[in-house]
Amino acid sequence: MPQPLNIWLRRTALVSAISLSGLAVMPAAMAATLDIGVTGELASFDTSKVSGGIWESQVLMDVYEGLVKEAPDGEILPGMAASWDVSEDGRTYTFHLREDAHWSDGEPVTAADFVFGWRHLLDPKSASKYAYQLYPVVNGEAVNTGDKPLEELGVEAIDPQTFVVHLNAPTPYFIQQLSHYTTYPQPLHSWEEFGQEYVDLDNIVTNGAFTPVQWVSQSRITVEKNPEYYDAEEVALDGVRYHTIEDRNAGVSRFRAGELDIMREYSSSMYSLLKEQIPDATHMAPYLGSYYYVLNHRDGHPTTDARVREALSMAVRRDVISEQILQGTFLPSRSFVPDGIADYDVQTLTFSDADGNDITDDMDARMQRARELMEAVGYNQDNPLRLRLRYNTTDEHKKIAIAISSMWRPLGVEVELVNSEATVHYQTIAQGDFDVARAGWIADYNDAENFLALLRTGAGNNYGAYSSPEFDTLYNEAAVTMDPEERQALMEQAEATALGDNALIPMLYYVSRNLVNPALSGWDDNIEDDHPSRWISIDE
Numbered sequence: 439m440p441q442p443l444n445i446w447l448r449r450t451a452l453v454s455a456i457s458l459s460g461l462a463v464m465p466a467a468m469a470a471t472l473d474i475g476v477t478g479e480l481a482s483f484d485t486s487k488v489s490g491g492i493w494e495s496q497v498l499m500d501v502y503e504g505l506v507k508e509a510p511d512g513e514i515l516p517g518m519a520a521s522w523d524v525s526e527d528g529r530t531y532t533f534h535l536r537e538d539a540h541w542s543d544g545e546p547v548t549a550a551d552f553v554f555g556w557r558h559l560l561d562p563k564s565a566s567k568y569a570y571q572l573y574p575v576v577n578g579e580a581v582n583t584g585d586k587p588l589e590e591l592g593v594e595a596i597d598p599q600t601f602v603v604h605l606n607a608p609t610p611y612f613i614q615q616l617s618h619y620t621t622y623p624q625p626l627h628s629w630e631e632f633g634q635e636y637v638d639l640d641n642i643v644t645n646g647a648f649t650p651v652q653w654v655s656q657s658r659i660t661v662e663k664n665p666e667y668y669d670a671e672e673v674a675l676d677g678v679r680y681h682t683i684e685d686r687n688a689g690v691s692r693f694r695a696g697e698l699d700i701m702r703e704y705s706s707s708m709y710s711l712l713k714e715q716i717p718d719a720t721h722m723a724p725y726l727g728s729y730y731y732v733l734n735h736r737d738g739h740p741t742t743d744a745r746v747r748e749a750l751s752m753a754v755r756r757d758v759i760s761e762q763i764l765q766g767t768f769l770p771s772r773s774f775v776p777d778g779i780a781d782y783d784v785q786t787l788t789f790s791d792a793d794g795n796d797i798t799d800d801m802d803a804r805m806q807r808a809r810e811l812m813e814a815v816g817y818n819q820d821n822p823l824r825l826r827l828r829y830n831t832t833d834e835h836k837k838i839a840i841a842i843s844s845m846w847r848p849l850g851v852e853v854e855l856v857n858s859e860a861t862v863h864y865q866t867i868a869q870g871d872f873d874v875a876r877a878g879w880i881a882d883y884n885d886a887e888n889f890l891a892l893l894r895t896g897a898g899n900n901y902g903a904y905s906s907p908e909f910d911t912l913y914n915e916a917a918v919t920m921d922p923e924e925r926q927a928l929m930e931q932a933e934a935t936a937l938g939d940n941a942l943i944p945m946l947y948y949v950s951r952n953l954v955n956p957a958l959s960g961w962d963d964n965i966e967d968d969h970p971s972r973w974i975s976i977d978e
Contacts, residue, residue, distance in 0.1 A: 472976070473678075474701075477491075477686065479656060485624065486559045488566075499617075500661060501649060501650060501661055502644055508968050518536060519533040519536070519601075529606075533600070549601035550598070557588040592604035610781075614883040618883060628641060647972035648675075651677075660678070661678050662676065662677040674975035675971060675972075678971045686704050689701040700954050700969075703952065706765055723963035725950040725967050726880065726965050727879065727947065728774055728879050729945050730942050730945050731842070731877070731943040736903050740873065749849055752805075753808045759838055776948070779881070781922065786937075791807050792807065812849045817849070824851075824852050824854065827856065827873065828876065830858060875901060880948065887929065890913055890936075906936065906939055908935050958976060
């Protein structure tokens, strides 16, 4: 039976465990400090050094604030910018900063802090993985490659309260993008005093609702309410502790023991049990995320052959993975851009036999065609193709990798599974040391461009080194197209091109899975799964 709601609401320090089929739930002590379990550790409070984990976004959105911020439901609201103007051609944005915006040391947040933050991200010395997020800014790419000096980046501090951005072309998603941590300001005065050490715990100043006070490596980060935040009176919490818990099952146990108010992500295998026993705490919702397998297009790898790529993708039973292995906690996908992206119709991968007949819904015909393709390359049971498949260590990724291996075996494919923790995994595949690799992408903003950018020639997160002049041309044309319908059509053609090339193996759409104490207010499930702590309160 489910936990009674009043168990959660009366949060006292000492309670006895309430057992449910061997699983206990113990309410945490009443406090104004929120305890959140996150599945990885922040790389740095320097936004140019962040590796891209969703756990990093959670921390950074709490301690910094950009020109805009997100409401609990994901709506974009004014942040450091009280207002802004857009030129008629859509290429120039003028932001008017709040006069009451301050860093945690009391210094004002100025336009110069945004100029510095954006230049710092694009500085080749920073080597930011996400520098491309600012390529829509005039000279953004040229500055990042070192072809132009930082001073020629298309941003200006007209005066302390006026920040101007010049874009290469109208960019429909630009305002949404400004909620992402790549666009946060960085404190110029602190950098001038401390240099690279400006984000050390003893020196750091932040402009968000909270500011860091403790960091125990591989354990937790603690932040406290920032009294200098312009809206501090409306922030209910005294602080937040982010606990690094890579083992999702351990996170569930700690949540049920009352040690956590929120666990950001639980294992799909736990969903049915959790939904039965603590339904009010168990959240699952649509999410803008794509789970896929990267195929290595570099010379010397068997996946450079288009027939091999097509056969491997054709043999994947996405419905089985979604429904039987993952209990419906992911949705089957044959597109790279996830369903639900604004102003976009996802393009879907289809499969054909040798005569061009559509066999997408006929699994037997797909397997026969996949074997034919492999035979044409010279691979079969007697001469198997040996592939190295890398994945980062979680139960879900392991189950999927094992299932995929068994689906490929009838094609004459022998798979060596190689797993490592997330940071090592992504570093390894970025270096090209794999044949096939698990990857995922969660939307930084609600626009198809955010996914398609991963497939551009030379893009930092283009792990498979896919390169298509046709795709690049379509992508680049979309980037400078003012007409929304024409832009949408170009992006859809770009995705269709990549799918036709079998650039990767689309597999699943993500759903967000969180455990949330029902005694919390201010948490709204939303399609981007962003939940700033400044909106959250603990009800007595």
